[in-house]
Amino acid sequence: MSKIIATGSYLPDKVVTNQALIEQTAIDSSDEWITQRTGIEQRHFATAEQTVSDLAVEAAQDLLKQVGPEVVQEIELIIVASMSSKLPTPSVASQVQRELGTKEAWAFDISGACSGFTMAVEMAEKLSRDKTSGYTLVIGAEKMSSILNFEDRGTSILFGDGAGAILIQHDGEGLEDYQSQLVSIPDPDNSICVNPDEKMTMEGRAVFNFVLRQVIPSLSNFIKTQVGTFDYLISHQANKRFFEVFAKKLNVSLDKIPANISQVANTSAASIPILLDGLVKSGDIPLTGKQKVVLVGYGAGLAWGQMSFKL
Numbered sequence: 001m002s003k004i005i006a007t008g009s010y011l012p013d014k015v016v017t018n019q020a021l022i023e024q025t026a027i028d029s030s031d032e033w034i035t036q037r038t039g040i041e042q043r044h045f046a047t048a049e050q051t052v053s054d055l056a057v058e059a060a061q062d063l064l065k066q067v068g069p070e071v072v073q074e075i076e077l078i079i080v081a082s083m084s085s086k087l088p089t090p091s092v093a094s095q096v097q098r099e100l101g102t103k104e105a106w107a108f109d110i111s112g113a114c115s116g117f118t119m120a121v122e123m124a125e126k127l128s129r130d131k132t133s134g135y136t137l138v139i140g141a142e143k144m145s146s147i148l149n150f151e152d153r154g155t156s157i158l159f160g161d162g163a164g165a166i167l168i169q170h171d172g173e174g175l176e177d178y179q180s181q182l183v184s185i186p187d188p189d190n191s192i193c194v195n196p197d198e199k200m201t202m203e204g205r206a207v208f209n210f211v212l213r214q215v216i217p218s219l220s221n222f223i224k225t226q227v228g229t230f231d232y233l234i235s236h237q238a239n240k241r242f243f244e245v246f247a248k249k250l251n252v253s254l255d256k257i258p259a260n261i262s263q264v265a266n267t268s269a270a271s272i273p274i275l276l277d278g279l280v281k282s283g284d285i286p287l288t289g290k291q292k293v294v295l296v297g298y299g300a301g302l303a304w305g306q307m308s309f310k311l
């Protein structure tokens with residue numbers, strides 16, 4: 001079977017606590033409000049010079065440290081999920097290809113906001129299914145700080161910057177036990193919107209209700225009908241309050257729903273691979289093919305993606 005053989009991630013050095021964010025932006029909020037309503041205690045912000053592709057390259061290089069540089073020329077496909085790149089073209093994936101020095105690979109981006117990484121995994125899985133050699137690199141990378149409106153307290157407190165990556169080794173078949181479901185539904189109100197000339201706007205309560213009313217029942221049904229038991233639910237990190245609802249509705253313990261939102265906030269498309277990399281590096285998911293994971297990403301579109309496979 002094809003396998004995820006390595007993961008990597010990158011978080012910028014600059015850590016901004018809730019209190020520091022409030023002081024720097026003068027928004028009318030408090031550490032207590034943010035922690036209680038979201039679970040977020042701090043986030044990482046990139047420097048003004050760092051681009052989305054810089055973050056993506058750092059995550060890819062972290063991953064390559066584990067497999068060796070000889071893999072670079074055998075990467076056949078590079079997919080980057082991102083909503084915050086300032087350059088419409090070249091794609092972030094093309095910039096990653098250039099920086100890694102991969103001579104020949106098909107490289108492209110997916111703009112799927114917070115479900116972008118699940119869309120990228122689906123594309124990677126389907127496009128690499130019948131490849132018998134080589135590798136696919138999938139990255140989620142975001143510089144959310146560059147699109148935030150720091151006068152909007154309902155949105156600016158939620159997001160952070162970072163990147164995460166996975167490497168799939170092809171073996172002529174897809175990932176073991178792969179099941180997936182991806183959905184987009186019309187959003188007449190553009191609940192999450194980034195106009196190129198302006199900053200991000202979000203109807204937080206509407207998005208919150210979308211997760212409760214659409215995503216959670218859909219996830220519950222997907223697990224019941226297609227997945228069965230699993231070891232970890234690796235969820236997008238949007239609000240800690242969702243995880244308690246997940247646990248209750250799925251009838252599983254909170255231990256099965258790991259979280260890093262307190263430390264990294266919502267990094268949109270980078271959220272799932274950063275969390276996954278943390279679990280791999282801590283030894284909770286040793287990449288020995290014995291554990292079944294469910295990934296779920298949800299957000300702007302409105303869209304969500306859920307998939308399970310053995311890791």
Ligand code: COA
Pocket residue numbers: 028029030033034037038114153154155157158192202204205206207208238239266298299300
């Ligand atoms: N500090 C203090 N008060 C704040 C605040 C902040 N940072 N942001 C909003 N408030 C206020 C509101 O103005 C409102 O005040 P009012 O009652 O006087 O009108 C009150 O807190 C409650 O606002 P509400 O929006 O109902 O709070 P909430 O419990 O829904 O939490 C979010 C707000 C944004 C944290 C929550 O809706 C959320 O997490 N939504 C999902 C967003 C998301 O994850 N989007 C990304 C894609 S998945």
